Amino acid sequence: MALLRVTSPHAHGPASTQKVMQQVLLATVPGVIALIHFFGFGVLVNIAWAALLALAFESLALKLRGRELGFYLKDCSALVTAVLLGVALPPYSPWWLIAVGMASAILLAKHLYGGLGYNPFNPAMVGYVVLLISFPVQMTTWEAPRGVGEVPGLLDALRACFTPASFDGTTAATPLDVLKQNNSLLLENLWAAEPVFGRWAGIGWEWANIAFLAGGLWLLYRRIFTWHAPLAFLAVLALMAALFYDGGSSASGGSPLFHLLSGATMFGAFFIVTDPVTSAVSVRGRLVYGALAGLLVYLIRVWGNYPDAVAFAVLIMNFAAPFIDHYTQPRTYGHRKPAKRREES
Amino acid sequence: MRKIFDFHGGIHPPENKQQSLGEPIRDAGIPAQLVVPLSQHIGAPSSPIVAVGDRVLKGQVIAEAAGFVSVPQHAPSSGTVAAIEERPIPHPSGFHALCIVIDCDGRDEWLPHRGLENYEGESPSDLLEHIREAGIAGMGGAGFPSAVKLKEKPGASIDTLIINGTECEPYITADDALMREHAAEIVAGAEILRHIVGPKNTLIGVEDNKPEGIAALQAAAEGTGIEIVVFPTKYPSGGEKQLIEILTGRQVPSGGLPADVGVVCQNVGTAVAVYDAIVHGRPLISRITTITGEAVSRPGNYRVLLGSPMQHLLDLAGFDPARNQRLVMGGPMMGFTLTDSAVPVVKTTNCLLAPSAEELPAPPPAQACIRCGLCAEACPASLLPQQLFWFARGKEYDKLEEHNLFDCIECGACSWACPSHIPLVQYYRASKADILQQRRDHEKSEQSRIRFEARQERLAREEAEKEAKRLARKKAAELRAQQQAAESGDDSGAEVDPIQAAIERAKAKKAAQQQAAGGESEQDKLEKAVASTRKRLDTASAKLEQARAEGSDLIDALQSGVDKTRAKLEAAEKALAEHLASQDNPPPASEPAVAKPRSAAEIAIAKAKAARAAEADLSPQEKARKQLDSLRQRLDKSEQRLAQSREAGEDEKIVEALAATVQRLKEKISALESEAEKVESP
Structure with a gap:
């Protein structure tokens, strides 16, 4: 009788990385549906094309690194990156834009650092920022949402992506952009003058944010991540907005609700800030990490050069994560104080 | 209602306890042979006091405690000592250790024994001695000698005695069965322990997944002042530190003992063993062990004689080796695998788990850590397992210690929760061993450094002492020379350095010799040489004699010196004789030199020579x-x-x-x- 000789523990829980990733993918569905509804099939084409590229680049990198394809592909992490970048990019982006973005995300940000778990920066956000800096025109051209303009069909979406023919749909500035450019109208008047604004924020954007919030809450319920980072992120963003709301004057930064439901706020709070690999690890660390990311988002949105800021804020906080970890170790059982940091002399 | 506290982390693995609770405790009977390891506890192994061939009675001491942290072993049944030899024992590394093997005669004949009639009249230290004599070591898992644990610590006042009936590990039901069927003995044991420790509160802590046990204990504890505290089921609430936090809200300081926060913990099984020892005078020779897992067809709890081979239990429980894939002593979270089904049941064997491959599958290959933090959420010690893993992989021992690796209790909650199936606990165990080894190596090199430095210092000190002595001698010689000079009235000599004086004397002598040589004939020179050599031979021979008389080690050296001098003397005499012959003038002066009766030394040499010659014959x-x-x-x-x-x-x-x-x-x-x-x- 050959007895298996292993050390404890012998039992294992049901959790698996693959299941975690699949649940994250599933949780993006409401948000993606909302985006498709308001911005058309360009969103879906983005995601599908990005997913194909992600699998291709991931396979290529694994092959170059001499890793077993099946074992690593099944963790679904490349698909998560693809969906996150596909959602973040403007719909109807050309195929090469997405390809450059995915190559940066998978090859540069992920595999050059050693693959899943070893990347210091969120791959999707690296891809996004590379594109935003390199191709600012394409990256800031958003289709007008349904209700403001006409939304093209699936064929148009495919054509826009894969043929060089220029796309002649209606484009419109995003609500965050409009608010940023405003320097003369009271918010009330701006709301009336611009067709992009809806009930609380931009038309379409507000519902997409609510849908991502729903997906995020489901992930919280599934205990895929803890509430600390997203709540701190949203709370600080709302707090900053409240502090600088200014009663709705022409210099106002926008209401807390406007910021919470605009741009990539909810998407960032539940799908980017919660990325475990690149964020801080302890409970206190995640509170600090989320709060500072929220602060940065507001600072860049209102006083920076870019209308939205989740990608930059998250990348900057990725830099800071090890530093935060360094100072936020929890108090271990039986110790009076959190582990004392050694003085580096 | 007592306030219940929570501890950080914890997990809820499937309990799998029902399988072994279907039937009451069964008796495992007497196996043909019992193998009693001398080390079933933490501390020094006991030393055998029986010899092969001795007949032993049930309950007879067969090995006595060796030292303070040790317990004696008793014969679990009557029979004959068949061997005292190395046998495989239950150990994570599959060690062999000295065991006393008893061939049972099946009569199960007790050594006459008697309990204390009124333990309340006995002093705690006498009762502790009884507990020690009965061979009781913690039966919850670690096996620490109970008498040592219960002994009053100087400076610590115990206000809470906790009897641990938590049994949080999946599968194990030995304590649960004990609580259901022997609640009265547990309470009686707790009362004895309370008498020894003298706490304000005596609590029996039980998880809420054991309602029958709780009911039985509550009925038994009625009116005793012992409180049964029930708290939510969560692994690892049965860990001593966790249980203390649940029941008192206090945390045992890192590196400290429960006594530091006024608590003493004992397992329910230990309480029953104490009751048996004090009230009935029965030593610890059996225990309740759970046998469970899909590879046995009749899982359940058995009363087992210590030393029974595991195979005996497996046979009783209907073991199917074809279905089995590993044998675990203890539970699935903290138990260890056995390499051999012949190893005996010991004082700490609370469970023997024989799972099938489907039940506890072999661990899948580990994936990358995504730092999800599920491990940190599960850790009952509030550690950051993902960080520890990272540092363990990089062998960053400083960081590991900084992140309190040594506060890890190896409960396995992090590994259980890890979605990437990383064997975290194994990493920590290996790192702990590495760090301990490093510390030992460091200590060793530190010791040799200290030794080396001490030696250097000693050599330098000795050198300095010698130097000081030399100086002192020199000073004394100077002083003497001064005194002599003063005595002889030579005022100039008083200032002359003795060495300088000696040199000058030698110089003067040489000059005189040269002068003489210049003025003297060849013959005179040769005669002088003969005379001086003879003089040297005389002194050397005298020295040799003296050395012989004293039995000194220098005889050989002196002897060779004498021989050399004699050779020189002979050469000088020959040269003189030749010189005289060449001058054709029989020298009158040489006559006495050759014929003259020799000095005492020469006579001695002649004697010695004669003796040697005689010896040769x-x-x-x-x-x-x-x-x-x-x-x-x-x-x-x-x-x-x-x-x-x-x-x-x-x-x-x-x-x-x-x-x-x-x-x-x-x-x-x-x-x-x-x-x-x-x-x-x-």
């Missing part, structure tokens, strides 16, 4: 005897000398040297004697 036996006689004389002399110097209280070094000489002589004599015997009786 002697038979080997006679030679040896002679040698022996002379050695004996020398020994007598040396001994006298030693006695004298001892009486005179001379310098230790001298006494030691003399003693060494005596010793050496004795050795020589005995060597010669044995040789002589050999020669005489071929």
Whole structure:
């Protein structure tokens, strides 16, 4: 009788990385549906094309690194990156834009650092920022949402992506952009003058944010991540907005609700800030990490050069994560104080 | 209602306890052979006091405690000691250790024993002695000698005694069965422990997944003042530190003991063993063990004699080796695999788990850590397992210690929760071992450094002492020279350095010689050479004689010196004779030089030569005897000398040297004697 000789523990829980990733993918569905509804099939084409590229680049990198394809592909992490970048990019982006973005995300940000778990920066956000800096025109051209303009069909979406023919749909500035450019109208008047604004924020954007919030809450319920980072992120963003709301004057930064439901706020709070690999690890660390990311988002949105800021804020906080970890170790059982940091002399 | 506290982390693995709770506790009977390991506890292994072939009775002491942290072992049944030898024992590394093997006679004959009639009249220290004599070591898992744990710690006042009936590990139901069927004994044992410890509160802590056990305990504890505290089920609430936090809200300081926060913990099984020992005078020779897992068809709890081979239990429980894939002693979270089903049940064997491959599948390959933090959420010690893993992989031992690796209790909650199936606990265990090894190595090198430095220091000190002595001698010599100079009235000499004076004397002598040589004939020169060589020979011979008389080690060197001098003398005499012959003038001066009766030294040399020549003619036996006689004389002399110097209280070094000489002589004599015997009786 050959007895298996292993050390404890012998039992294992049901959790698996693959299941975690699949649940994250599933949780993006409401948000993606909302985006498709308001911005058309360009969103879906983005995601599908990005997913194909992600699998291709991931396979290529694994092959170059001499890793077993099946074992690593099944963790679904490349698909998560693809969906996150596909959602973040403007719909109807050309195929090469997405390809450059995915190559940066998978090859540069992920595999050059050693693959899943070893990347210091969120791959999707690296891809996004590379594109935003390199191709600012394409990256800031958003289709007008349904209700403001006409939304093209699936064929148009495919054509826009894969043929060089220029796309002649209606484009419109995003609500965050409009608010940023405003320097003369009271918010009330701006709301009336611009067709992009809806009930609380931009038309379409507000519902997409609510849908991502729903997906995020489901992930919280599934205990895929803890509430600390997203709540701190949203709370600080709302707090900053409240502090600088200014009663709705022409210099106002926008209401807390406007910021919470605009741009990539909810998407960032539940799908980017919660990325475990690149964020801080302890409970206190995640509170600090989320709060500072929220602060940065507001600072860049209102006083920076870019209308939205989740990608930059998250990348900057990725830099800071090890530093935060360094100072936020929890108090271990039986110790009076959190582990004392050694003085580096 | 007592306030219940929560501890950080914890997990809820499937309990799998129902399988082994279907039937009441069964008796496992007496196996043909019992193997009693001498080490079933933490601390020094006990030392056997029986011999192979001895008949032993049930409950008889067969090995006694060796030291303070140790317990004795008793014969679990009557029979004959078949062997005292190395056997495989239940150990994570599959060690062998010394065991007493008893062939049971099946009569199960007890050694007459009697409990204490009124333990309340006994002092705690006497009761502790009884507990120790009964061989009781913690039955929850670690096996720490209970008497040591219960002994009052100086400076610590215990206000809470906790009886641990938590049993949080999946599958195990031994304590649950004990609580259901022997609640009265548990409570009685707790009362004895309370009498020993004298706490304000005595609590029995039980998880809420054992309602029958709780009900039985509550009924038994009615009116005793012992409180049954029920709290939510969560692994690892049965860990001593966690249980203390649940029941008191206090945390045992890192590296400290429960006594530091006024708590003593004992397992329910230990409480029953204490009751048996005090009230019935029965030592710890059996325990309740759960046998469960899909590879046994009749899982359940058995009362097992300690030393019963695991195979005996497996046979009872309907074991199917074809379905089994590993044997675990303990539970699935903290138990360890056995390499052999022949290993015996010991005092800490609470469970024998024989799972099928589907039940506890082999661990899948680990994926990358995504730092999800599920491990940190599960950790009952509030550690950051993902960070520890990262540092363990990088062998960053400083960081590991900084992140309190040694506060990890290896409960396995992090590994259980990890979605990437990383064997976290195994990493921590290996790192702990590495760090401990590093510490030991460091200590060793530190010790040799200290030793080396001490040696260097000693050598330098000795050198300095020598130098100081030299200086002192020099000073004394100067002083003497001054005194002499003053005495002789030579005022100029008083200022002359003695060495300088000696050099000058030598110079003057040389000059005189040269002068003489210049003015003297060849013959005179040669005559002088002969005379001075003879003088040197005389002194050398005298020295040699003296050395012989004292039995000094210098004889050989002196002898060769004498020989050389003699050769020189002969050469000088020859040269003189030749010179005289060449002058054809019989020298009158050479006559006395050659014919003159020699000095005492020369006579001695002649004697020695004659003796040697005589010796050469002697038979080997006679030679040896002679040698022996002379050695004996020398020994007598040396001994006298030693006695004298001892009486005179001379310098230790001298006494030691003399003693060494005596010793050496004795050795020589005995060597010669044995040789002589050999020669005489071929």
